[in-house]
Amino acid sequence: RKLVRNNVDITVVSDSDKYFYRPSLPYVALGNKSLNNLFVPLPQAMSRKGIEFVKSRVHQISPANNIVETDSGNFKYDCLAVALGSEIAFDEIKGAKEYGHVLCEANCIMNLRKAIENFKGGAIAIILTQNNPFELMDIGFTFALDHLLRQRGLRNDTQLRYFTPNSYLLPHLGKRTRNDFAQVFRQKAIETYTEIKLIEVKKNSVLFS
Numbered sequence: 001r002k003l004v005r006n007n008v009d010i011t012v013v014s015d016s017d018k019y020f021y022r023p024s025l026p027y028v029a030l031g032n033k034s035l036n037n038l039f040v041p042l043p044q045a046m047s048r049k050g051i052e053f054v055k056s057r058v059h060q061i062s063p064a065n066n067i068v069e070t071d072s073g074n075f076k077y078d079c080l081a082v083a084l085g086s087e088i089a090f091d092e093i094k095g096a097k098e099y100g101h102v103l104c105e106a107n108c109i110m111n112l113r114k115a116i117e118n119f120k121g122g123a124i125a126i127i128l129t130q131n132n133p134f135e136l137m138d139i140g141f142t143f144a145l146d147h148l149l150r151q152r153g154l155r156n157d158t159q160l161r162y163f164t165p166n167s168y169l170l171p172h173l174g175k176r177t178r179n180d181f182a183q184v185f186r187q188k189a190i191e192t193y194t195e196i197k198l199i200e201v202k203k204n205s206v207l208f209s
Contacts, residue, residue, distance in 0.1 A: 121157030
């Protein structure tokens, strides 16, 4: 809008009229936030920016005619941005859906929260999967879980392990920062394992390559 001096009409089409703030999901799992507090109503948020919001399902895109076909009719465009979102590929890891938990989906987070609430001690495996872009979120959750277990007097009865398929922790960060994170893991007595790929999740164990 700034580039073209307001000479633009922006429309967002989505089949959902709310968005949830994904980075806060670990706080929901740990009992520090309510899931309902994470949802943002899109019509109001878009309206404040002068953006038209249409709740509708997209059926087809016709690039030859610059048209998006939806339940609410057709929309012409000069520039189109397609945001498909993400979906957990549970089928890629046997048993993951039945016995595992994920941090980044709102419809799964309450099951993880219940599991943490009912935890009385034992072994916890936090596993970064292949091509997962949320490692910082996973590590933040790991440290926060460690803190919660200490508050509940369960840390001495818990073996907390962190697994990554990468050659080292946080490969996208610099060496000094990676070493700082590794030191925190050691200080908190959280075992770390690198270059290890998850193959299967079972009821009481996990299988790696």
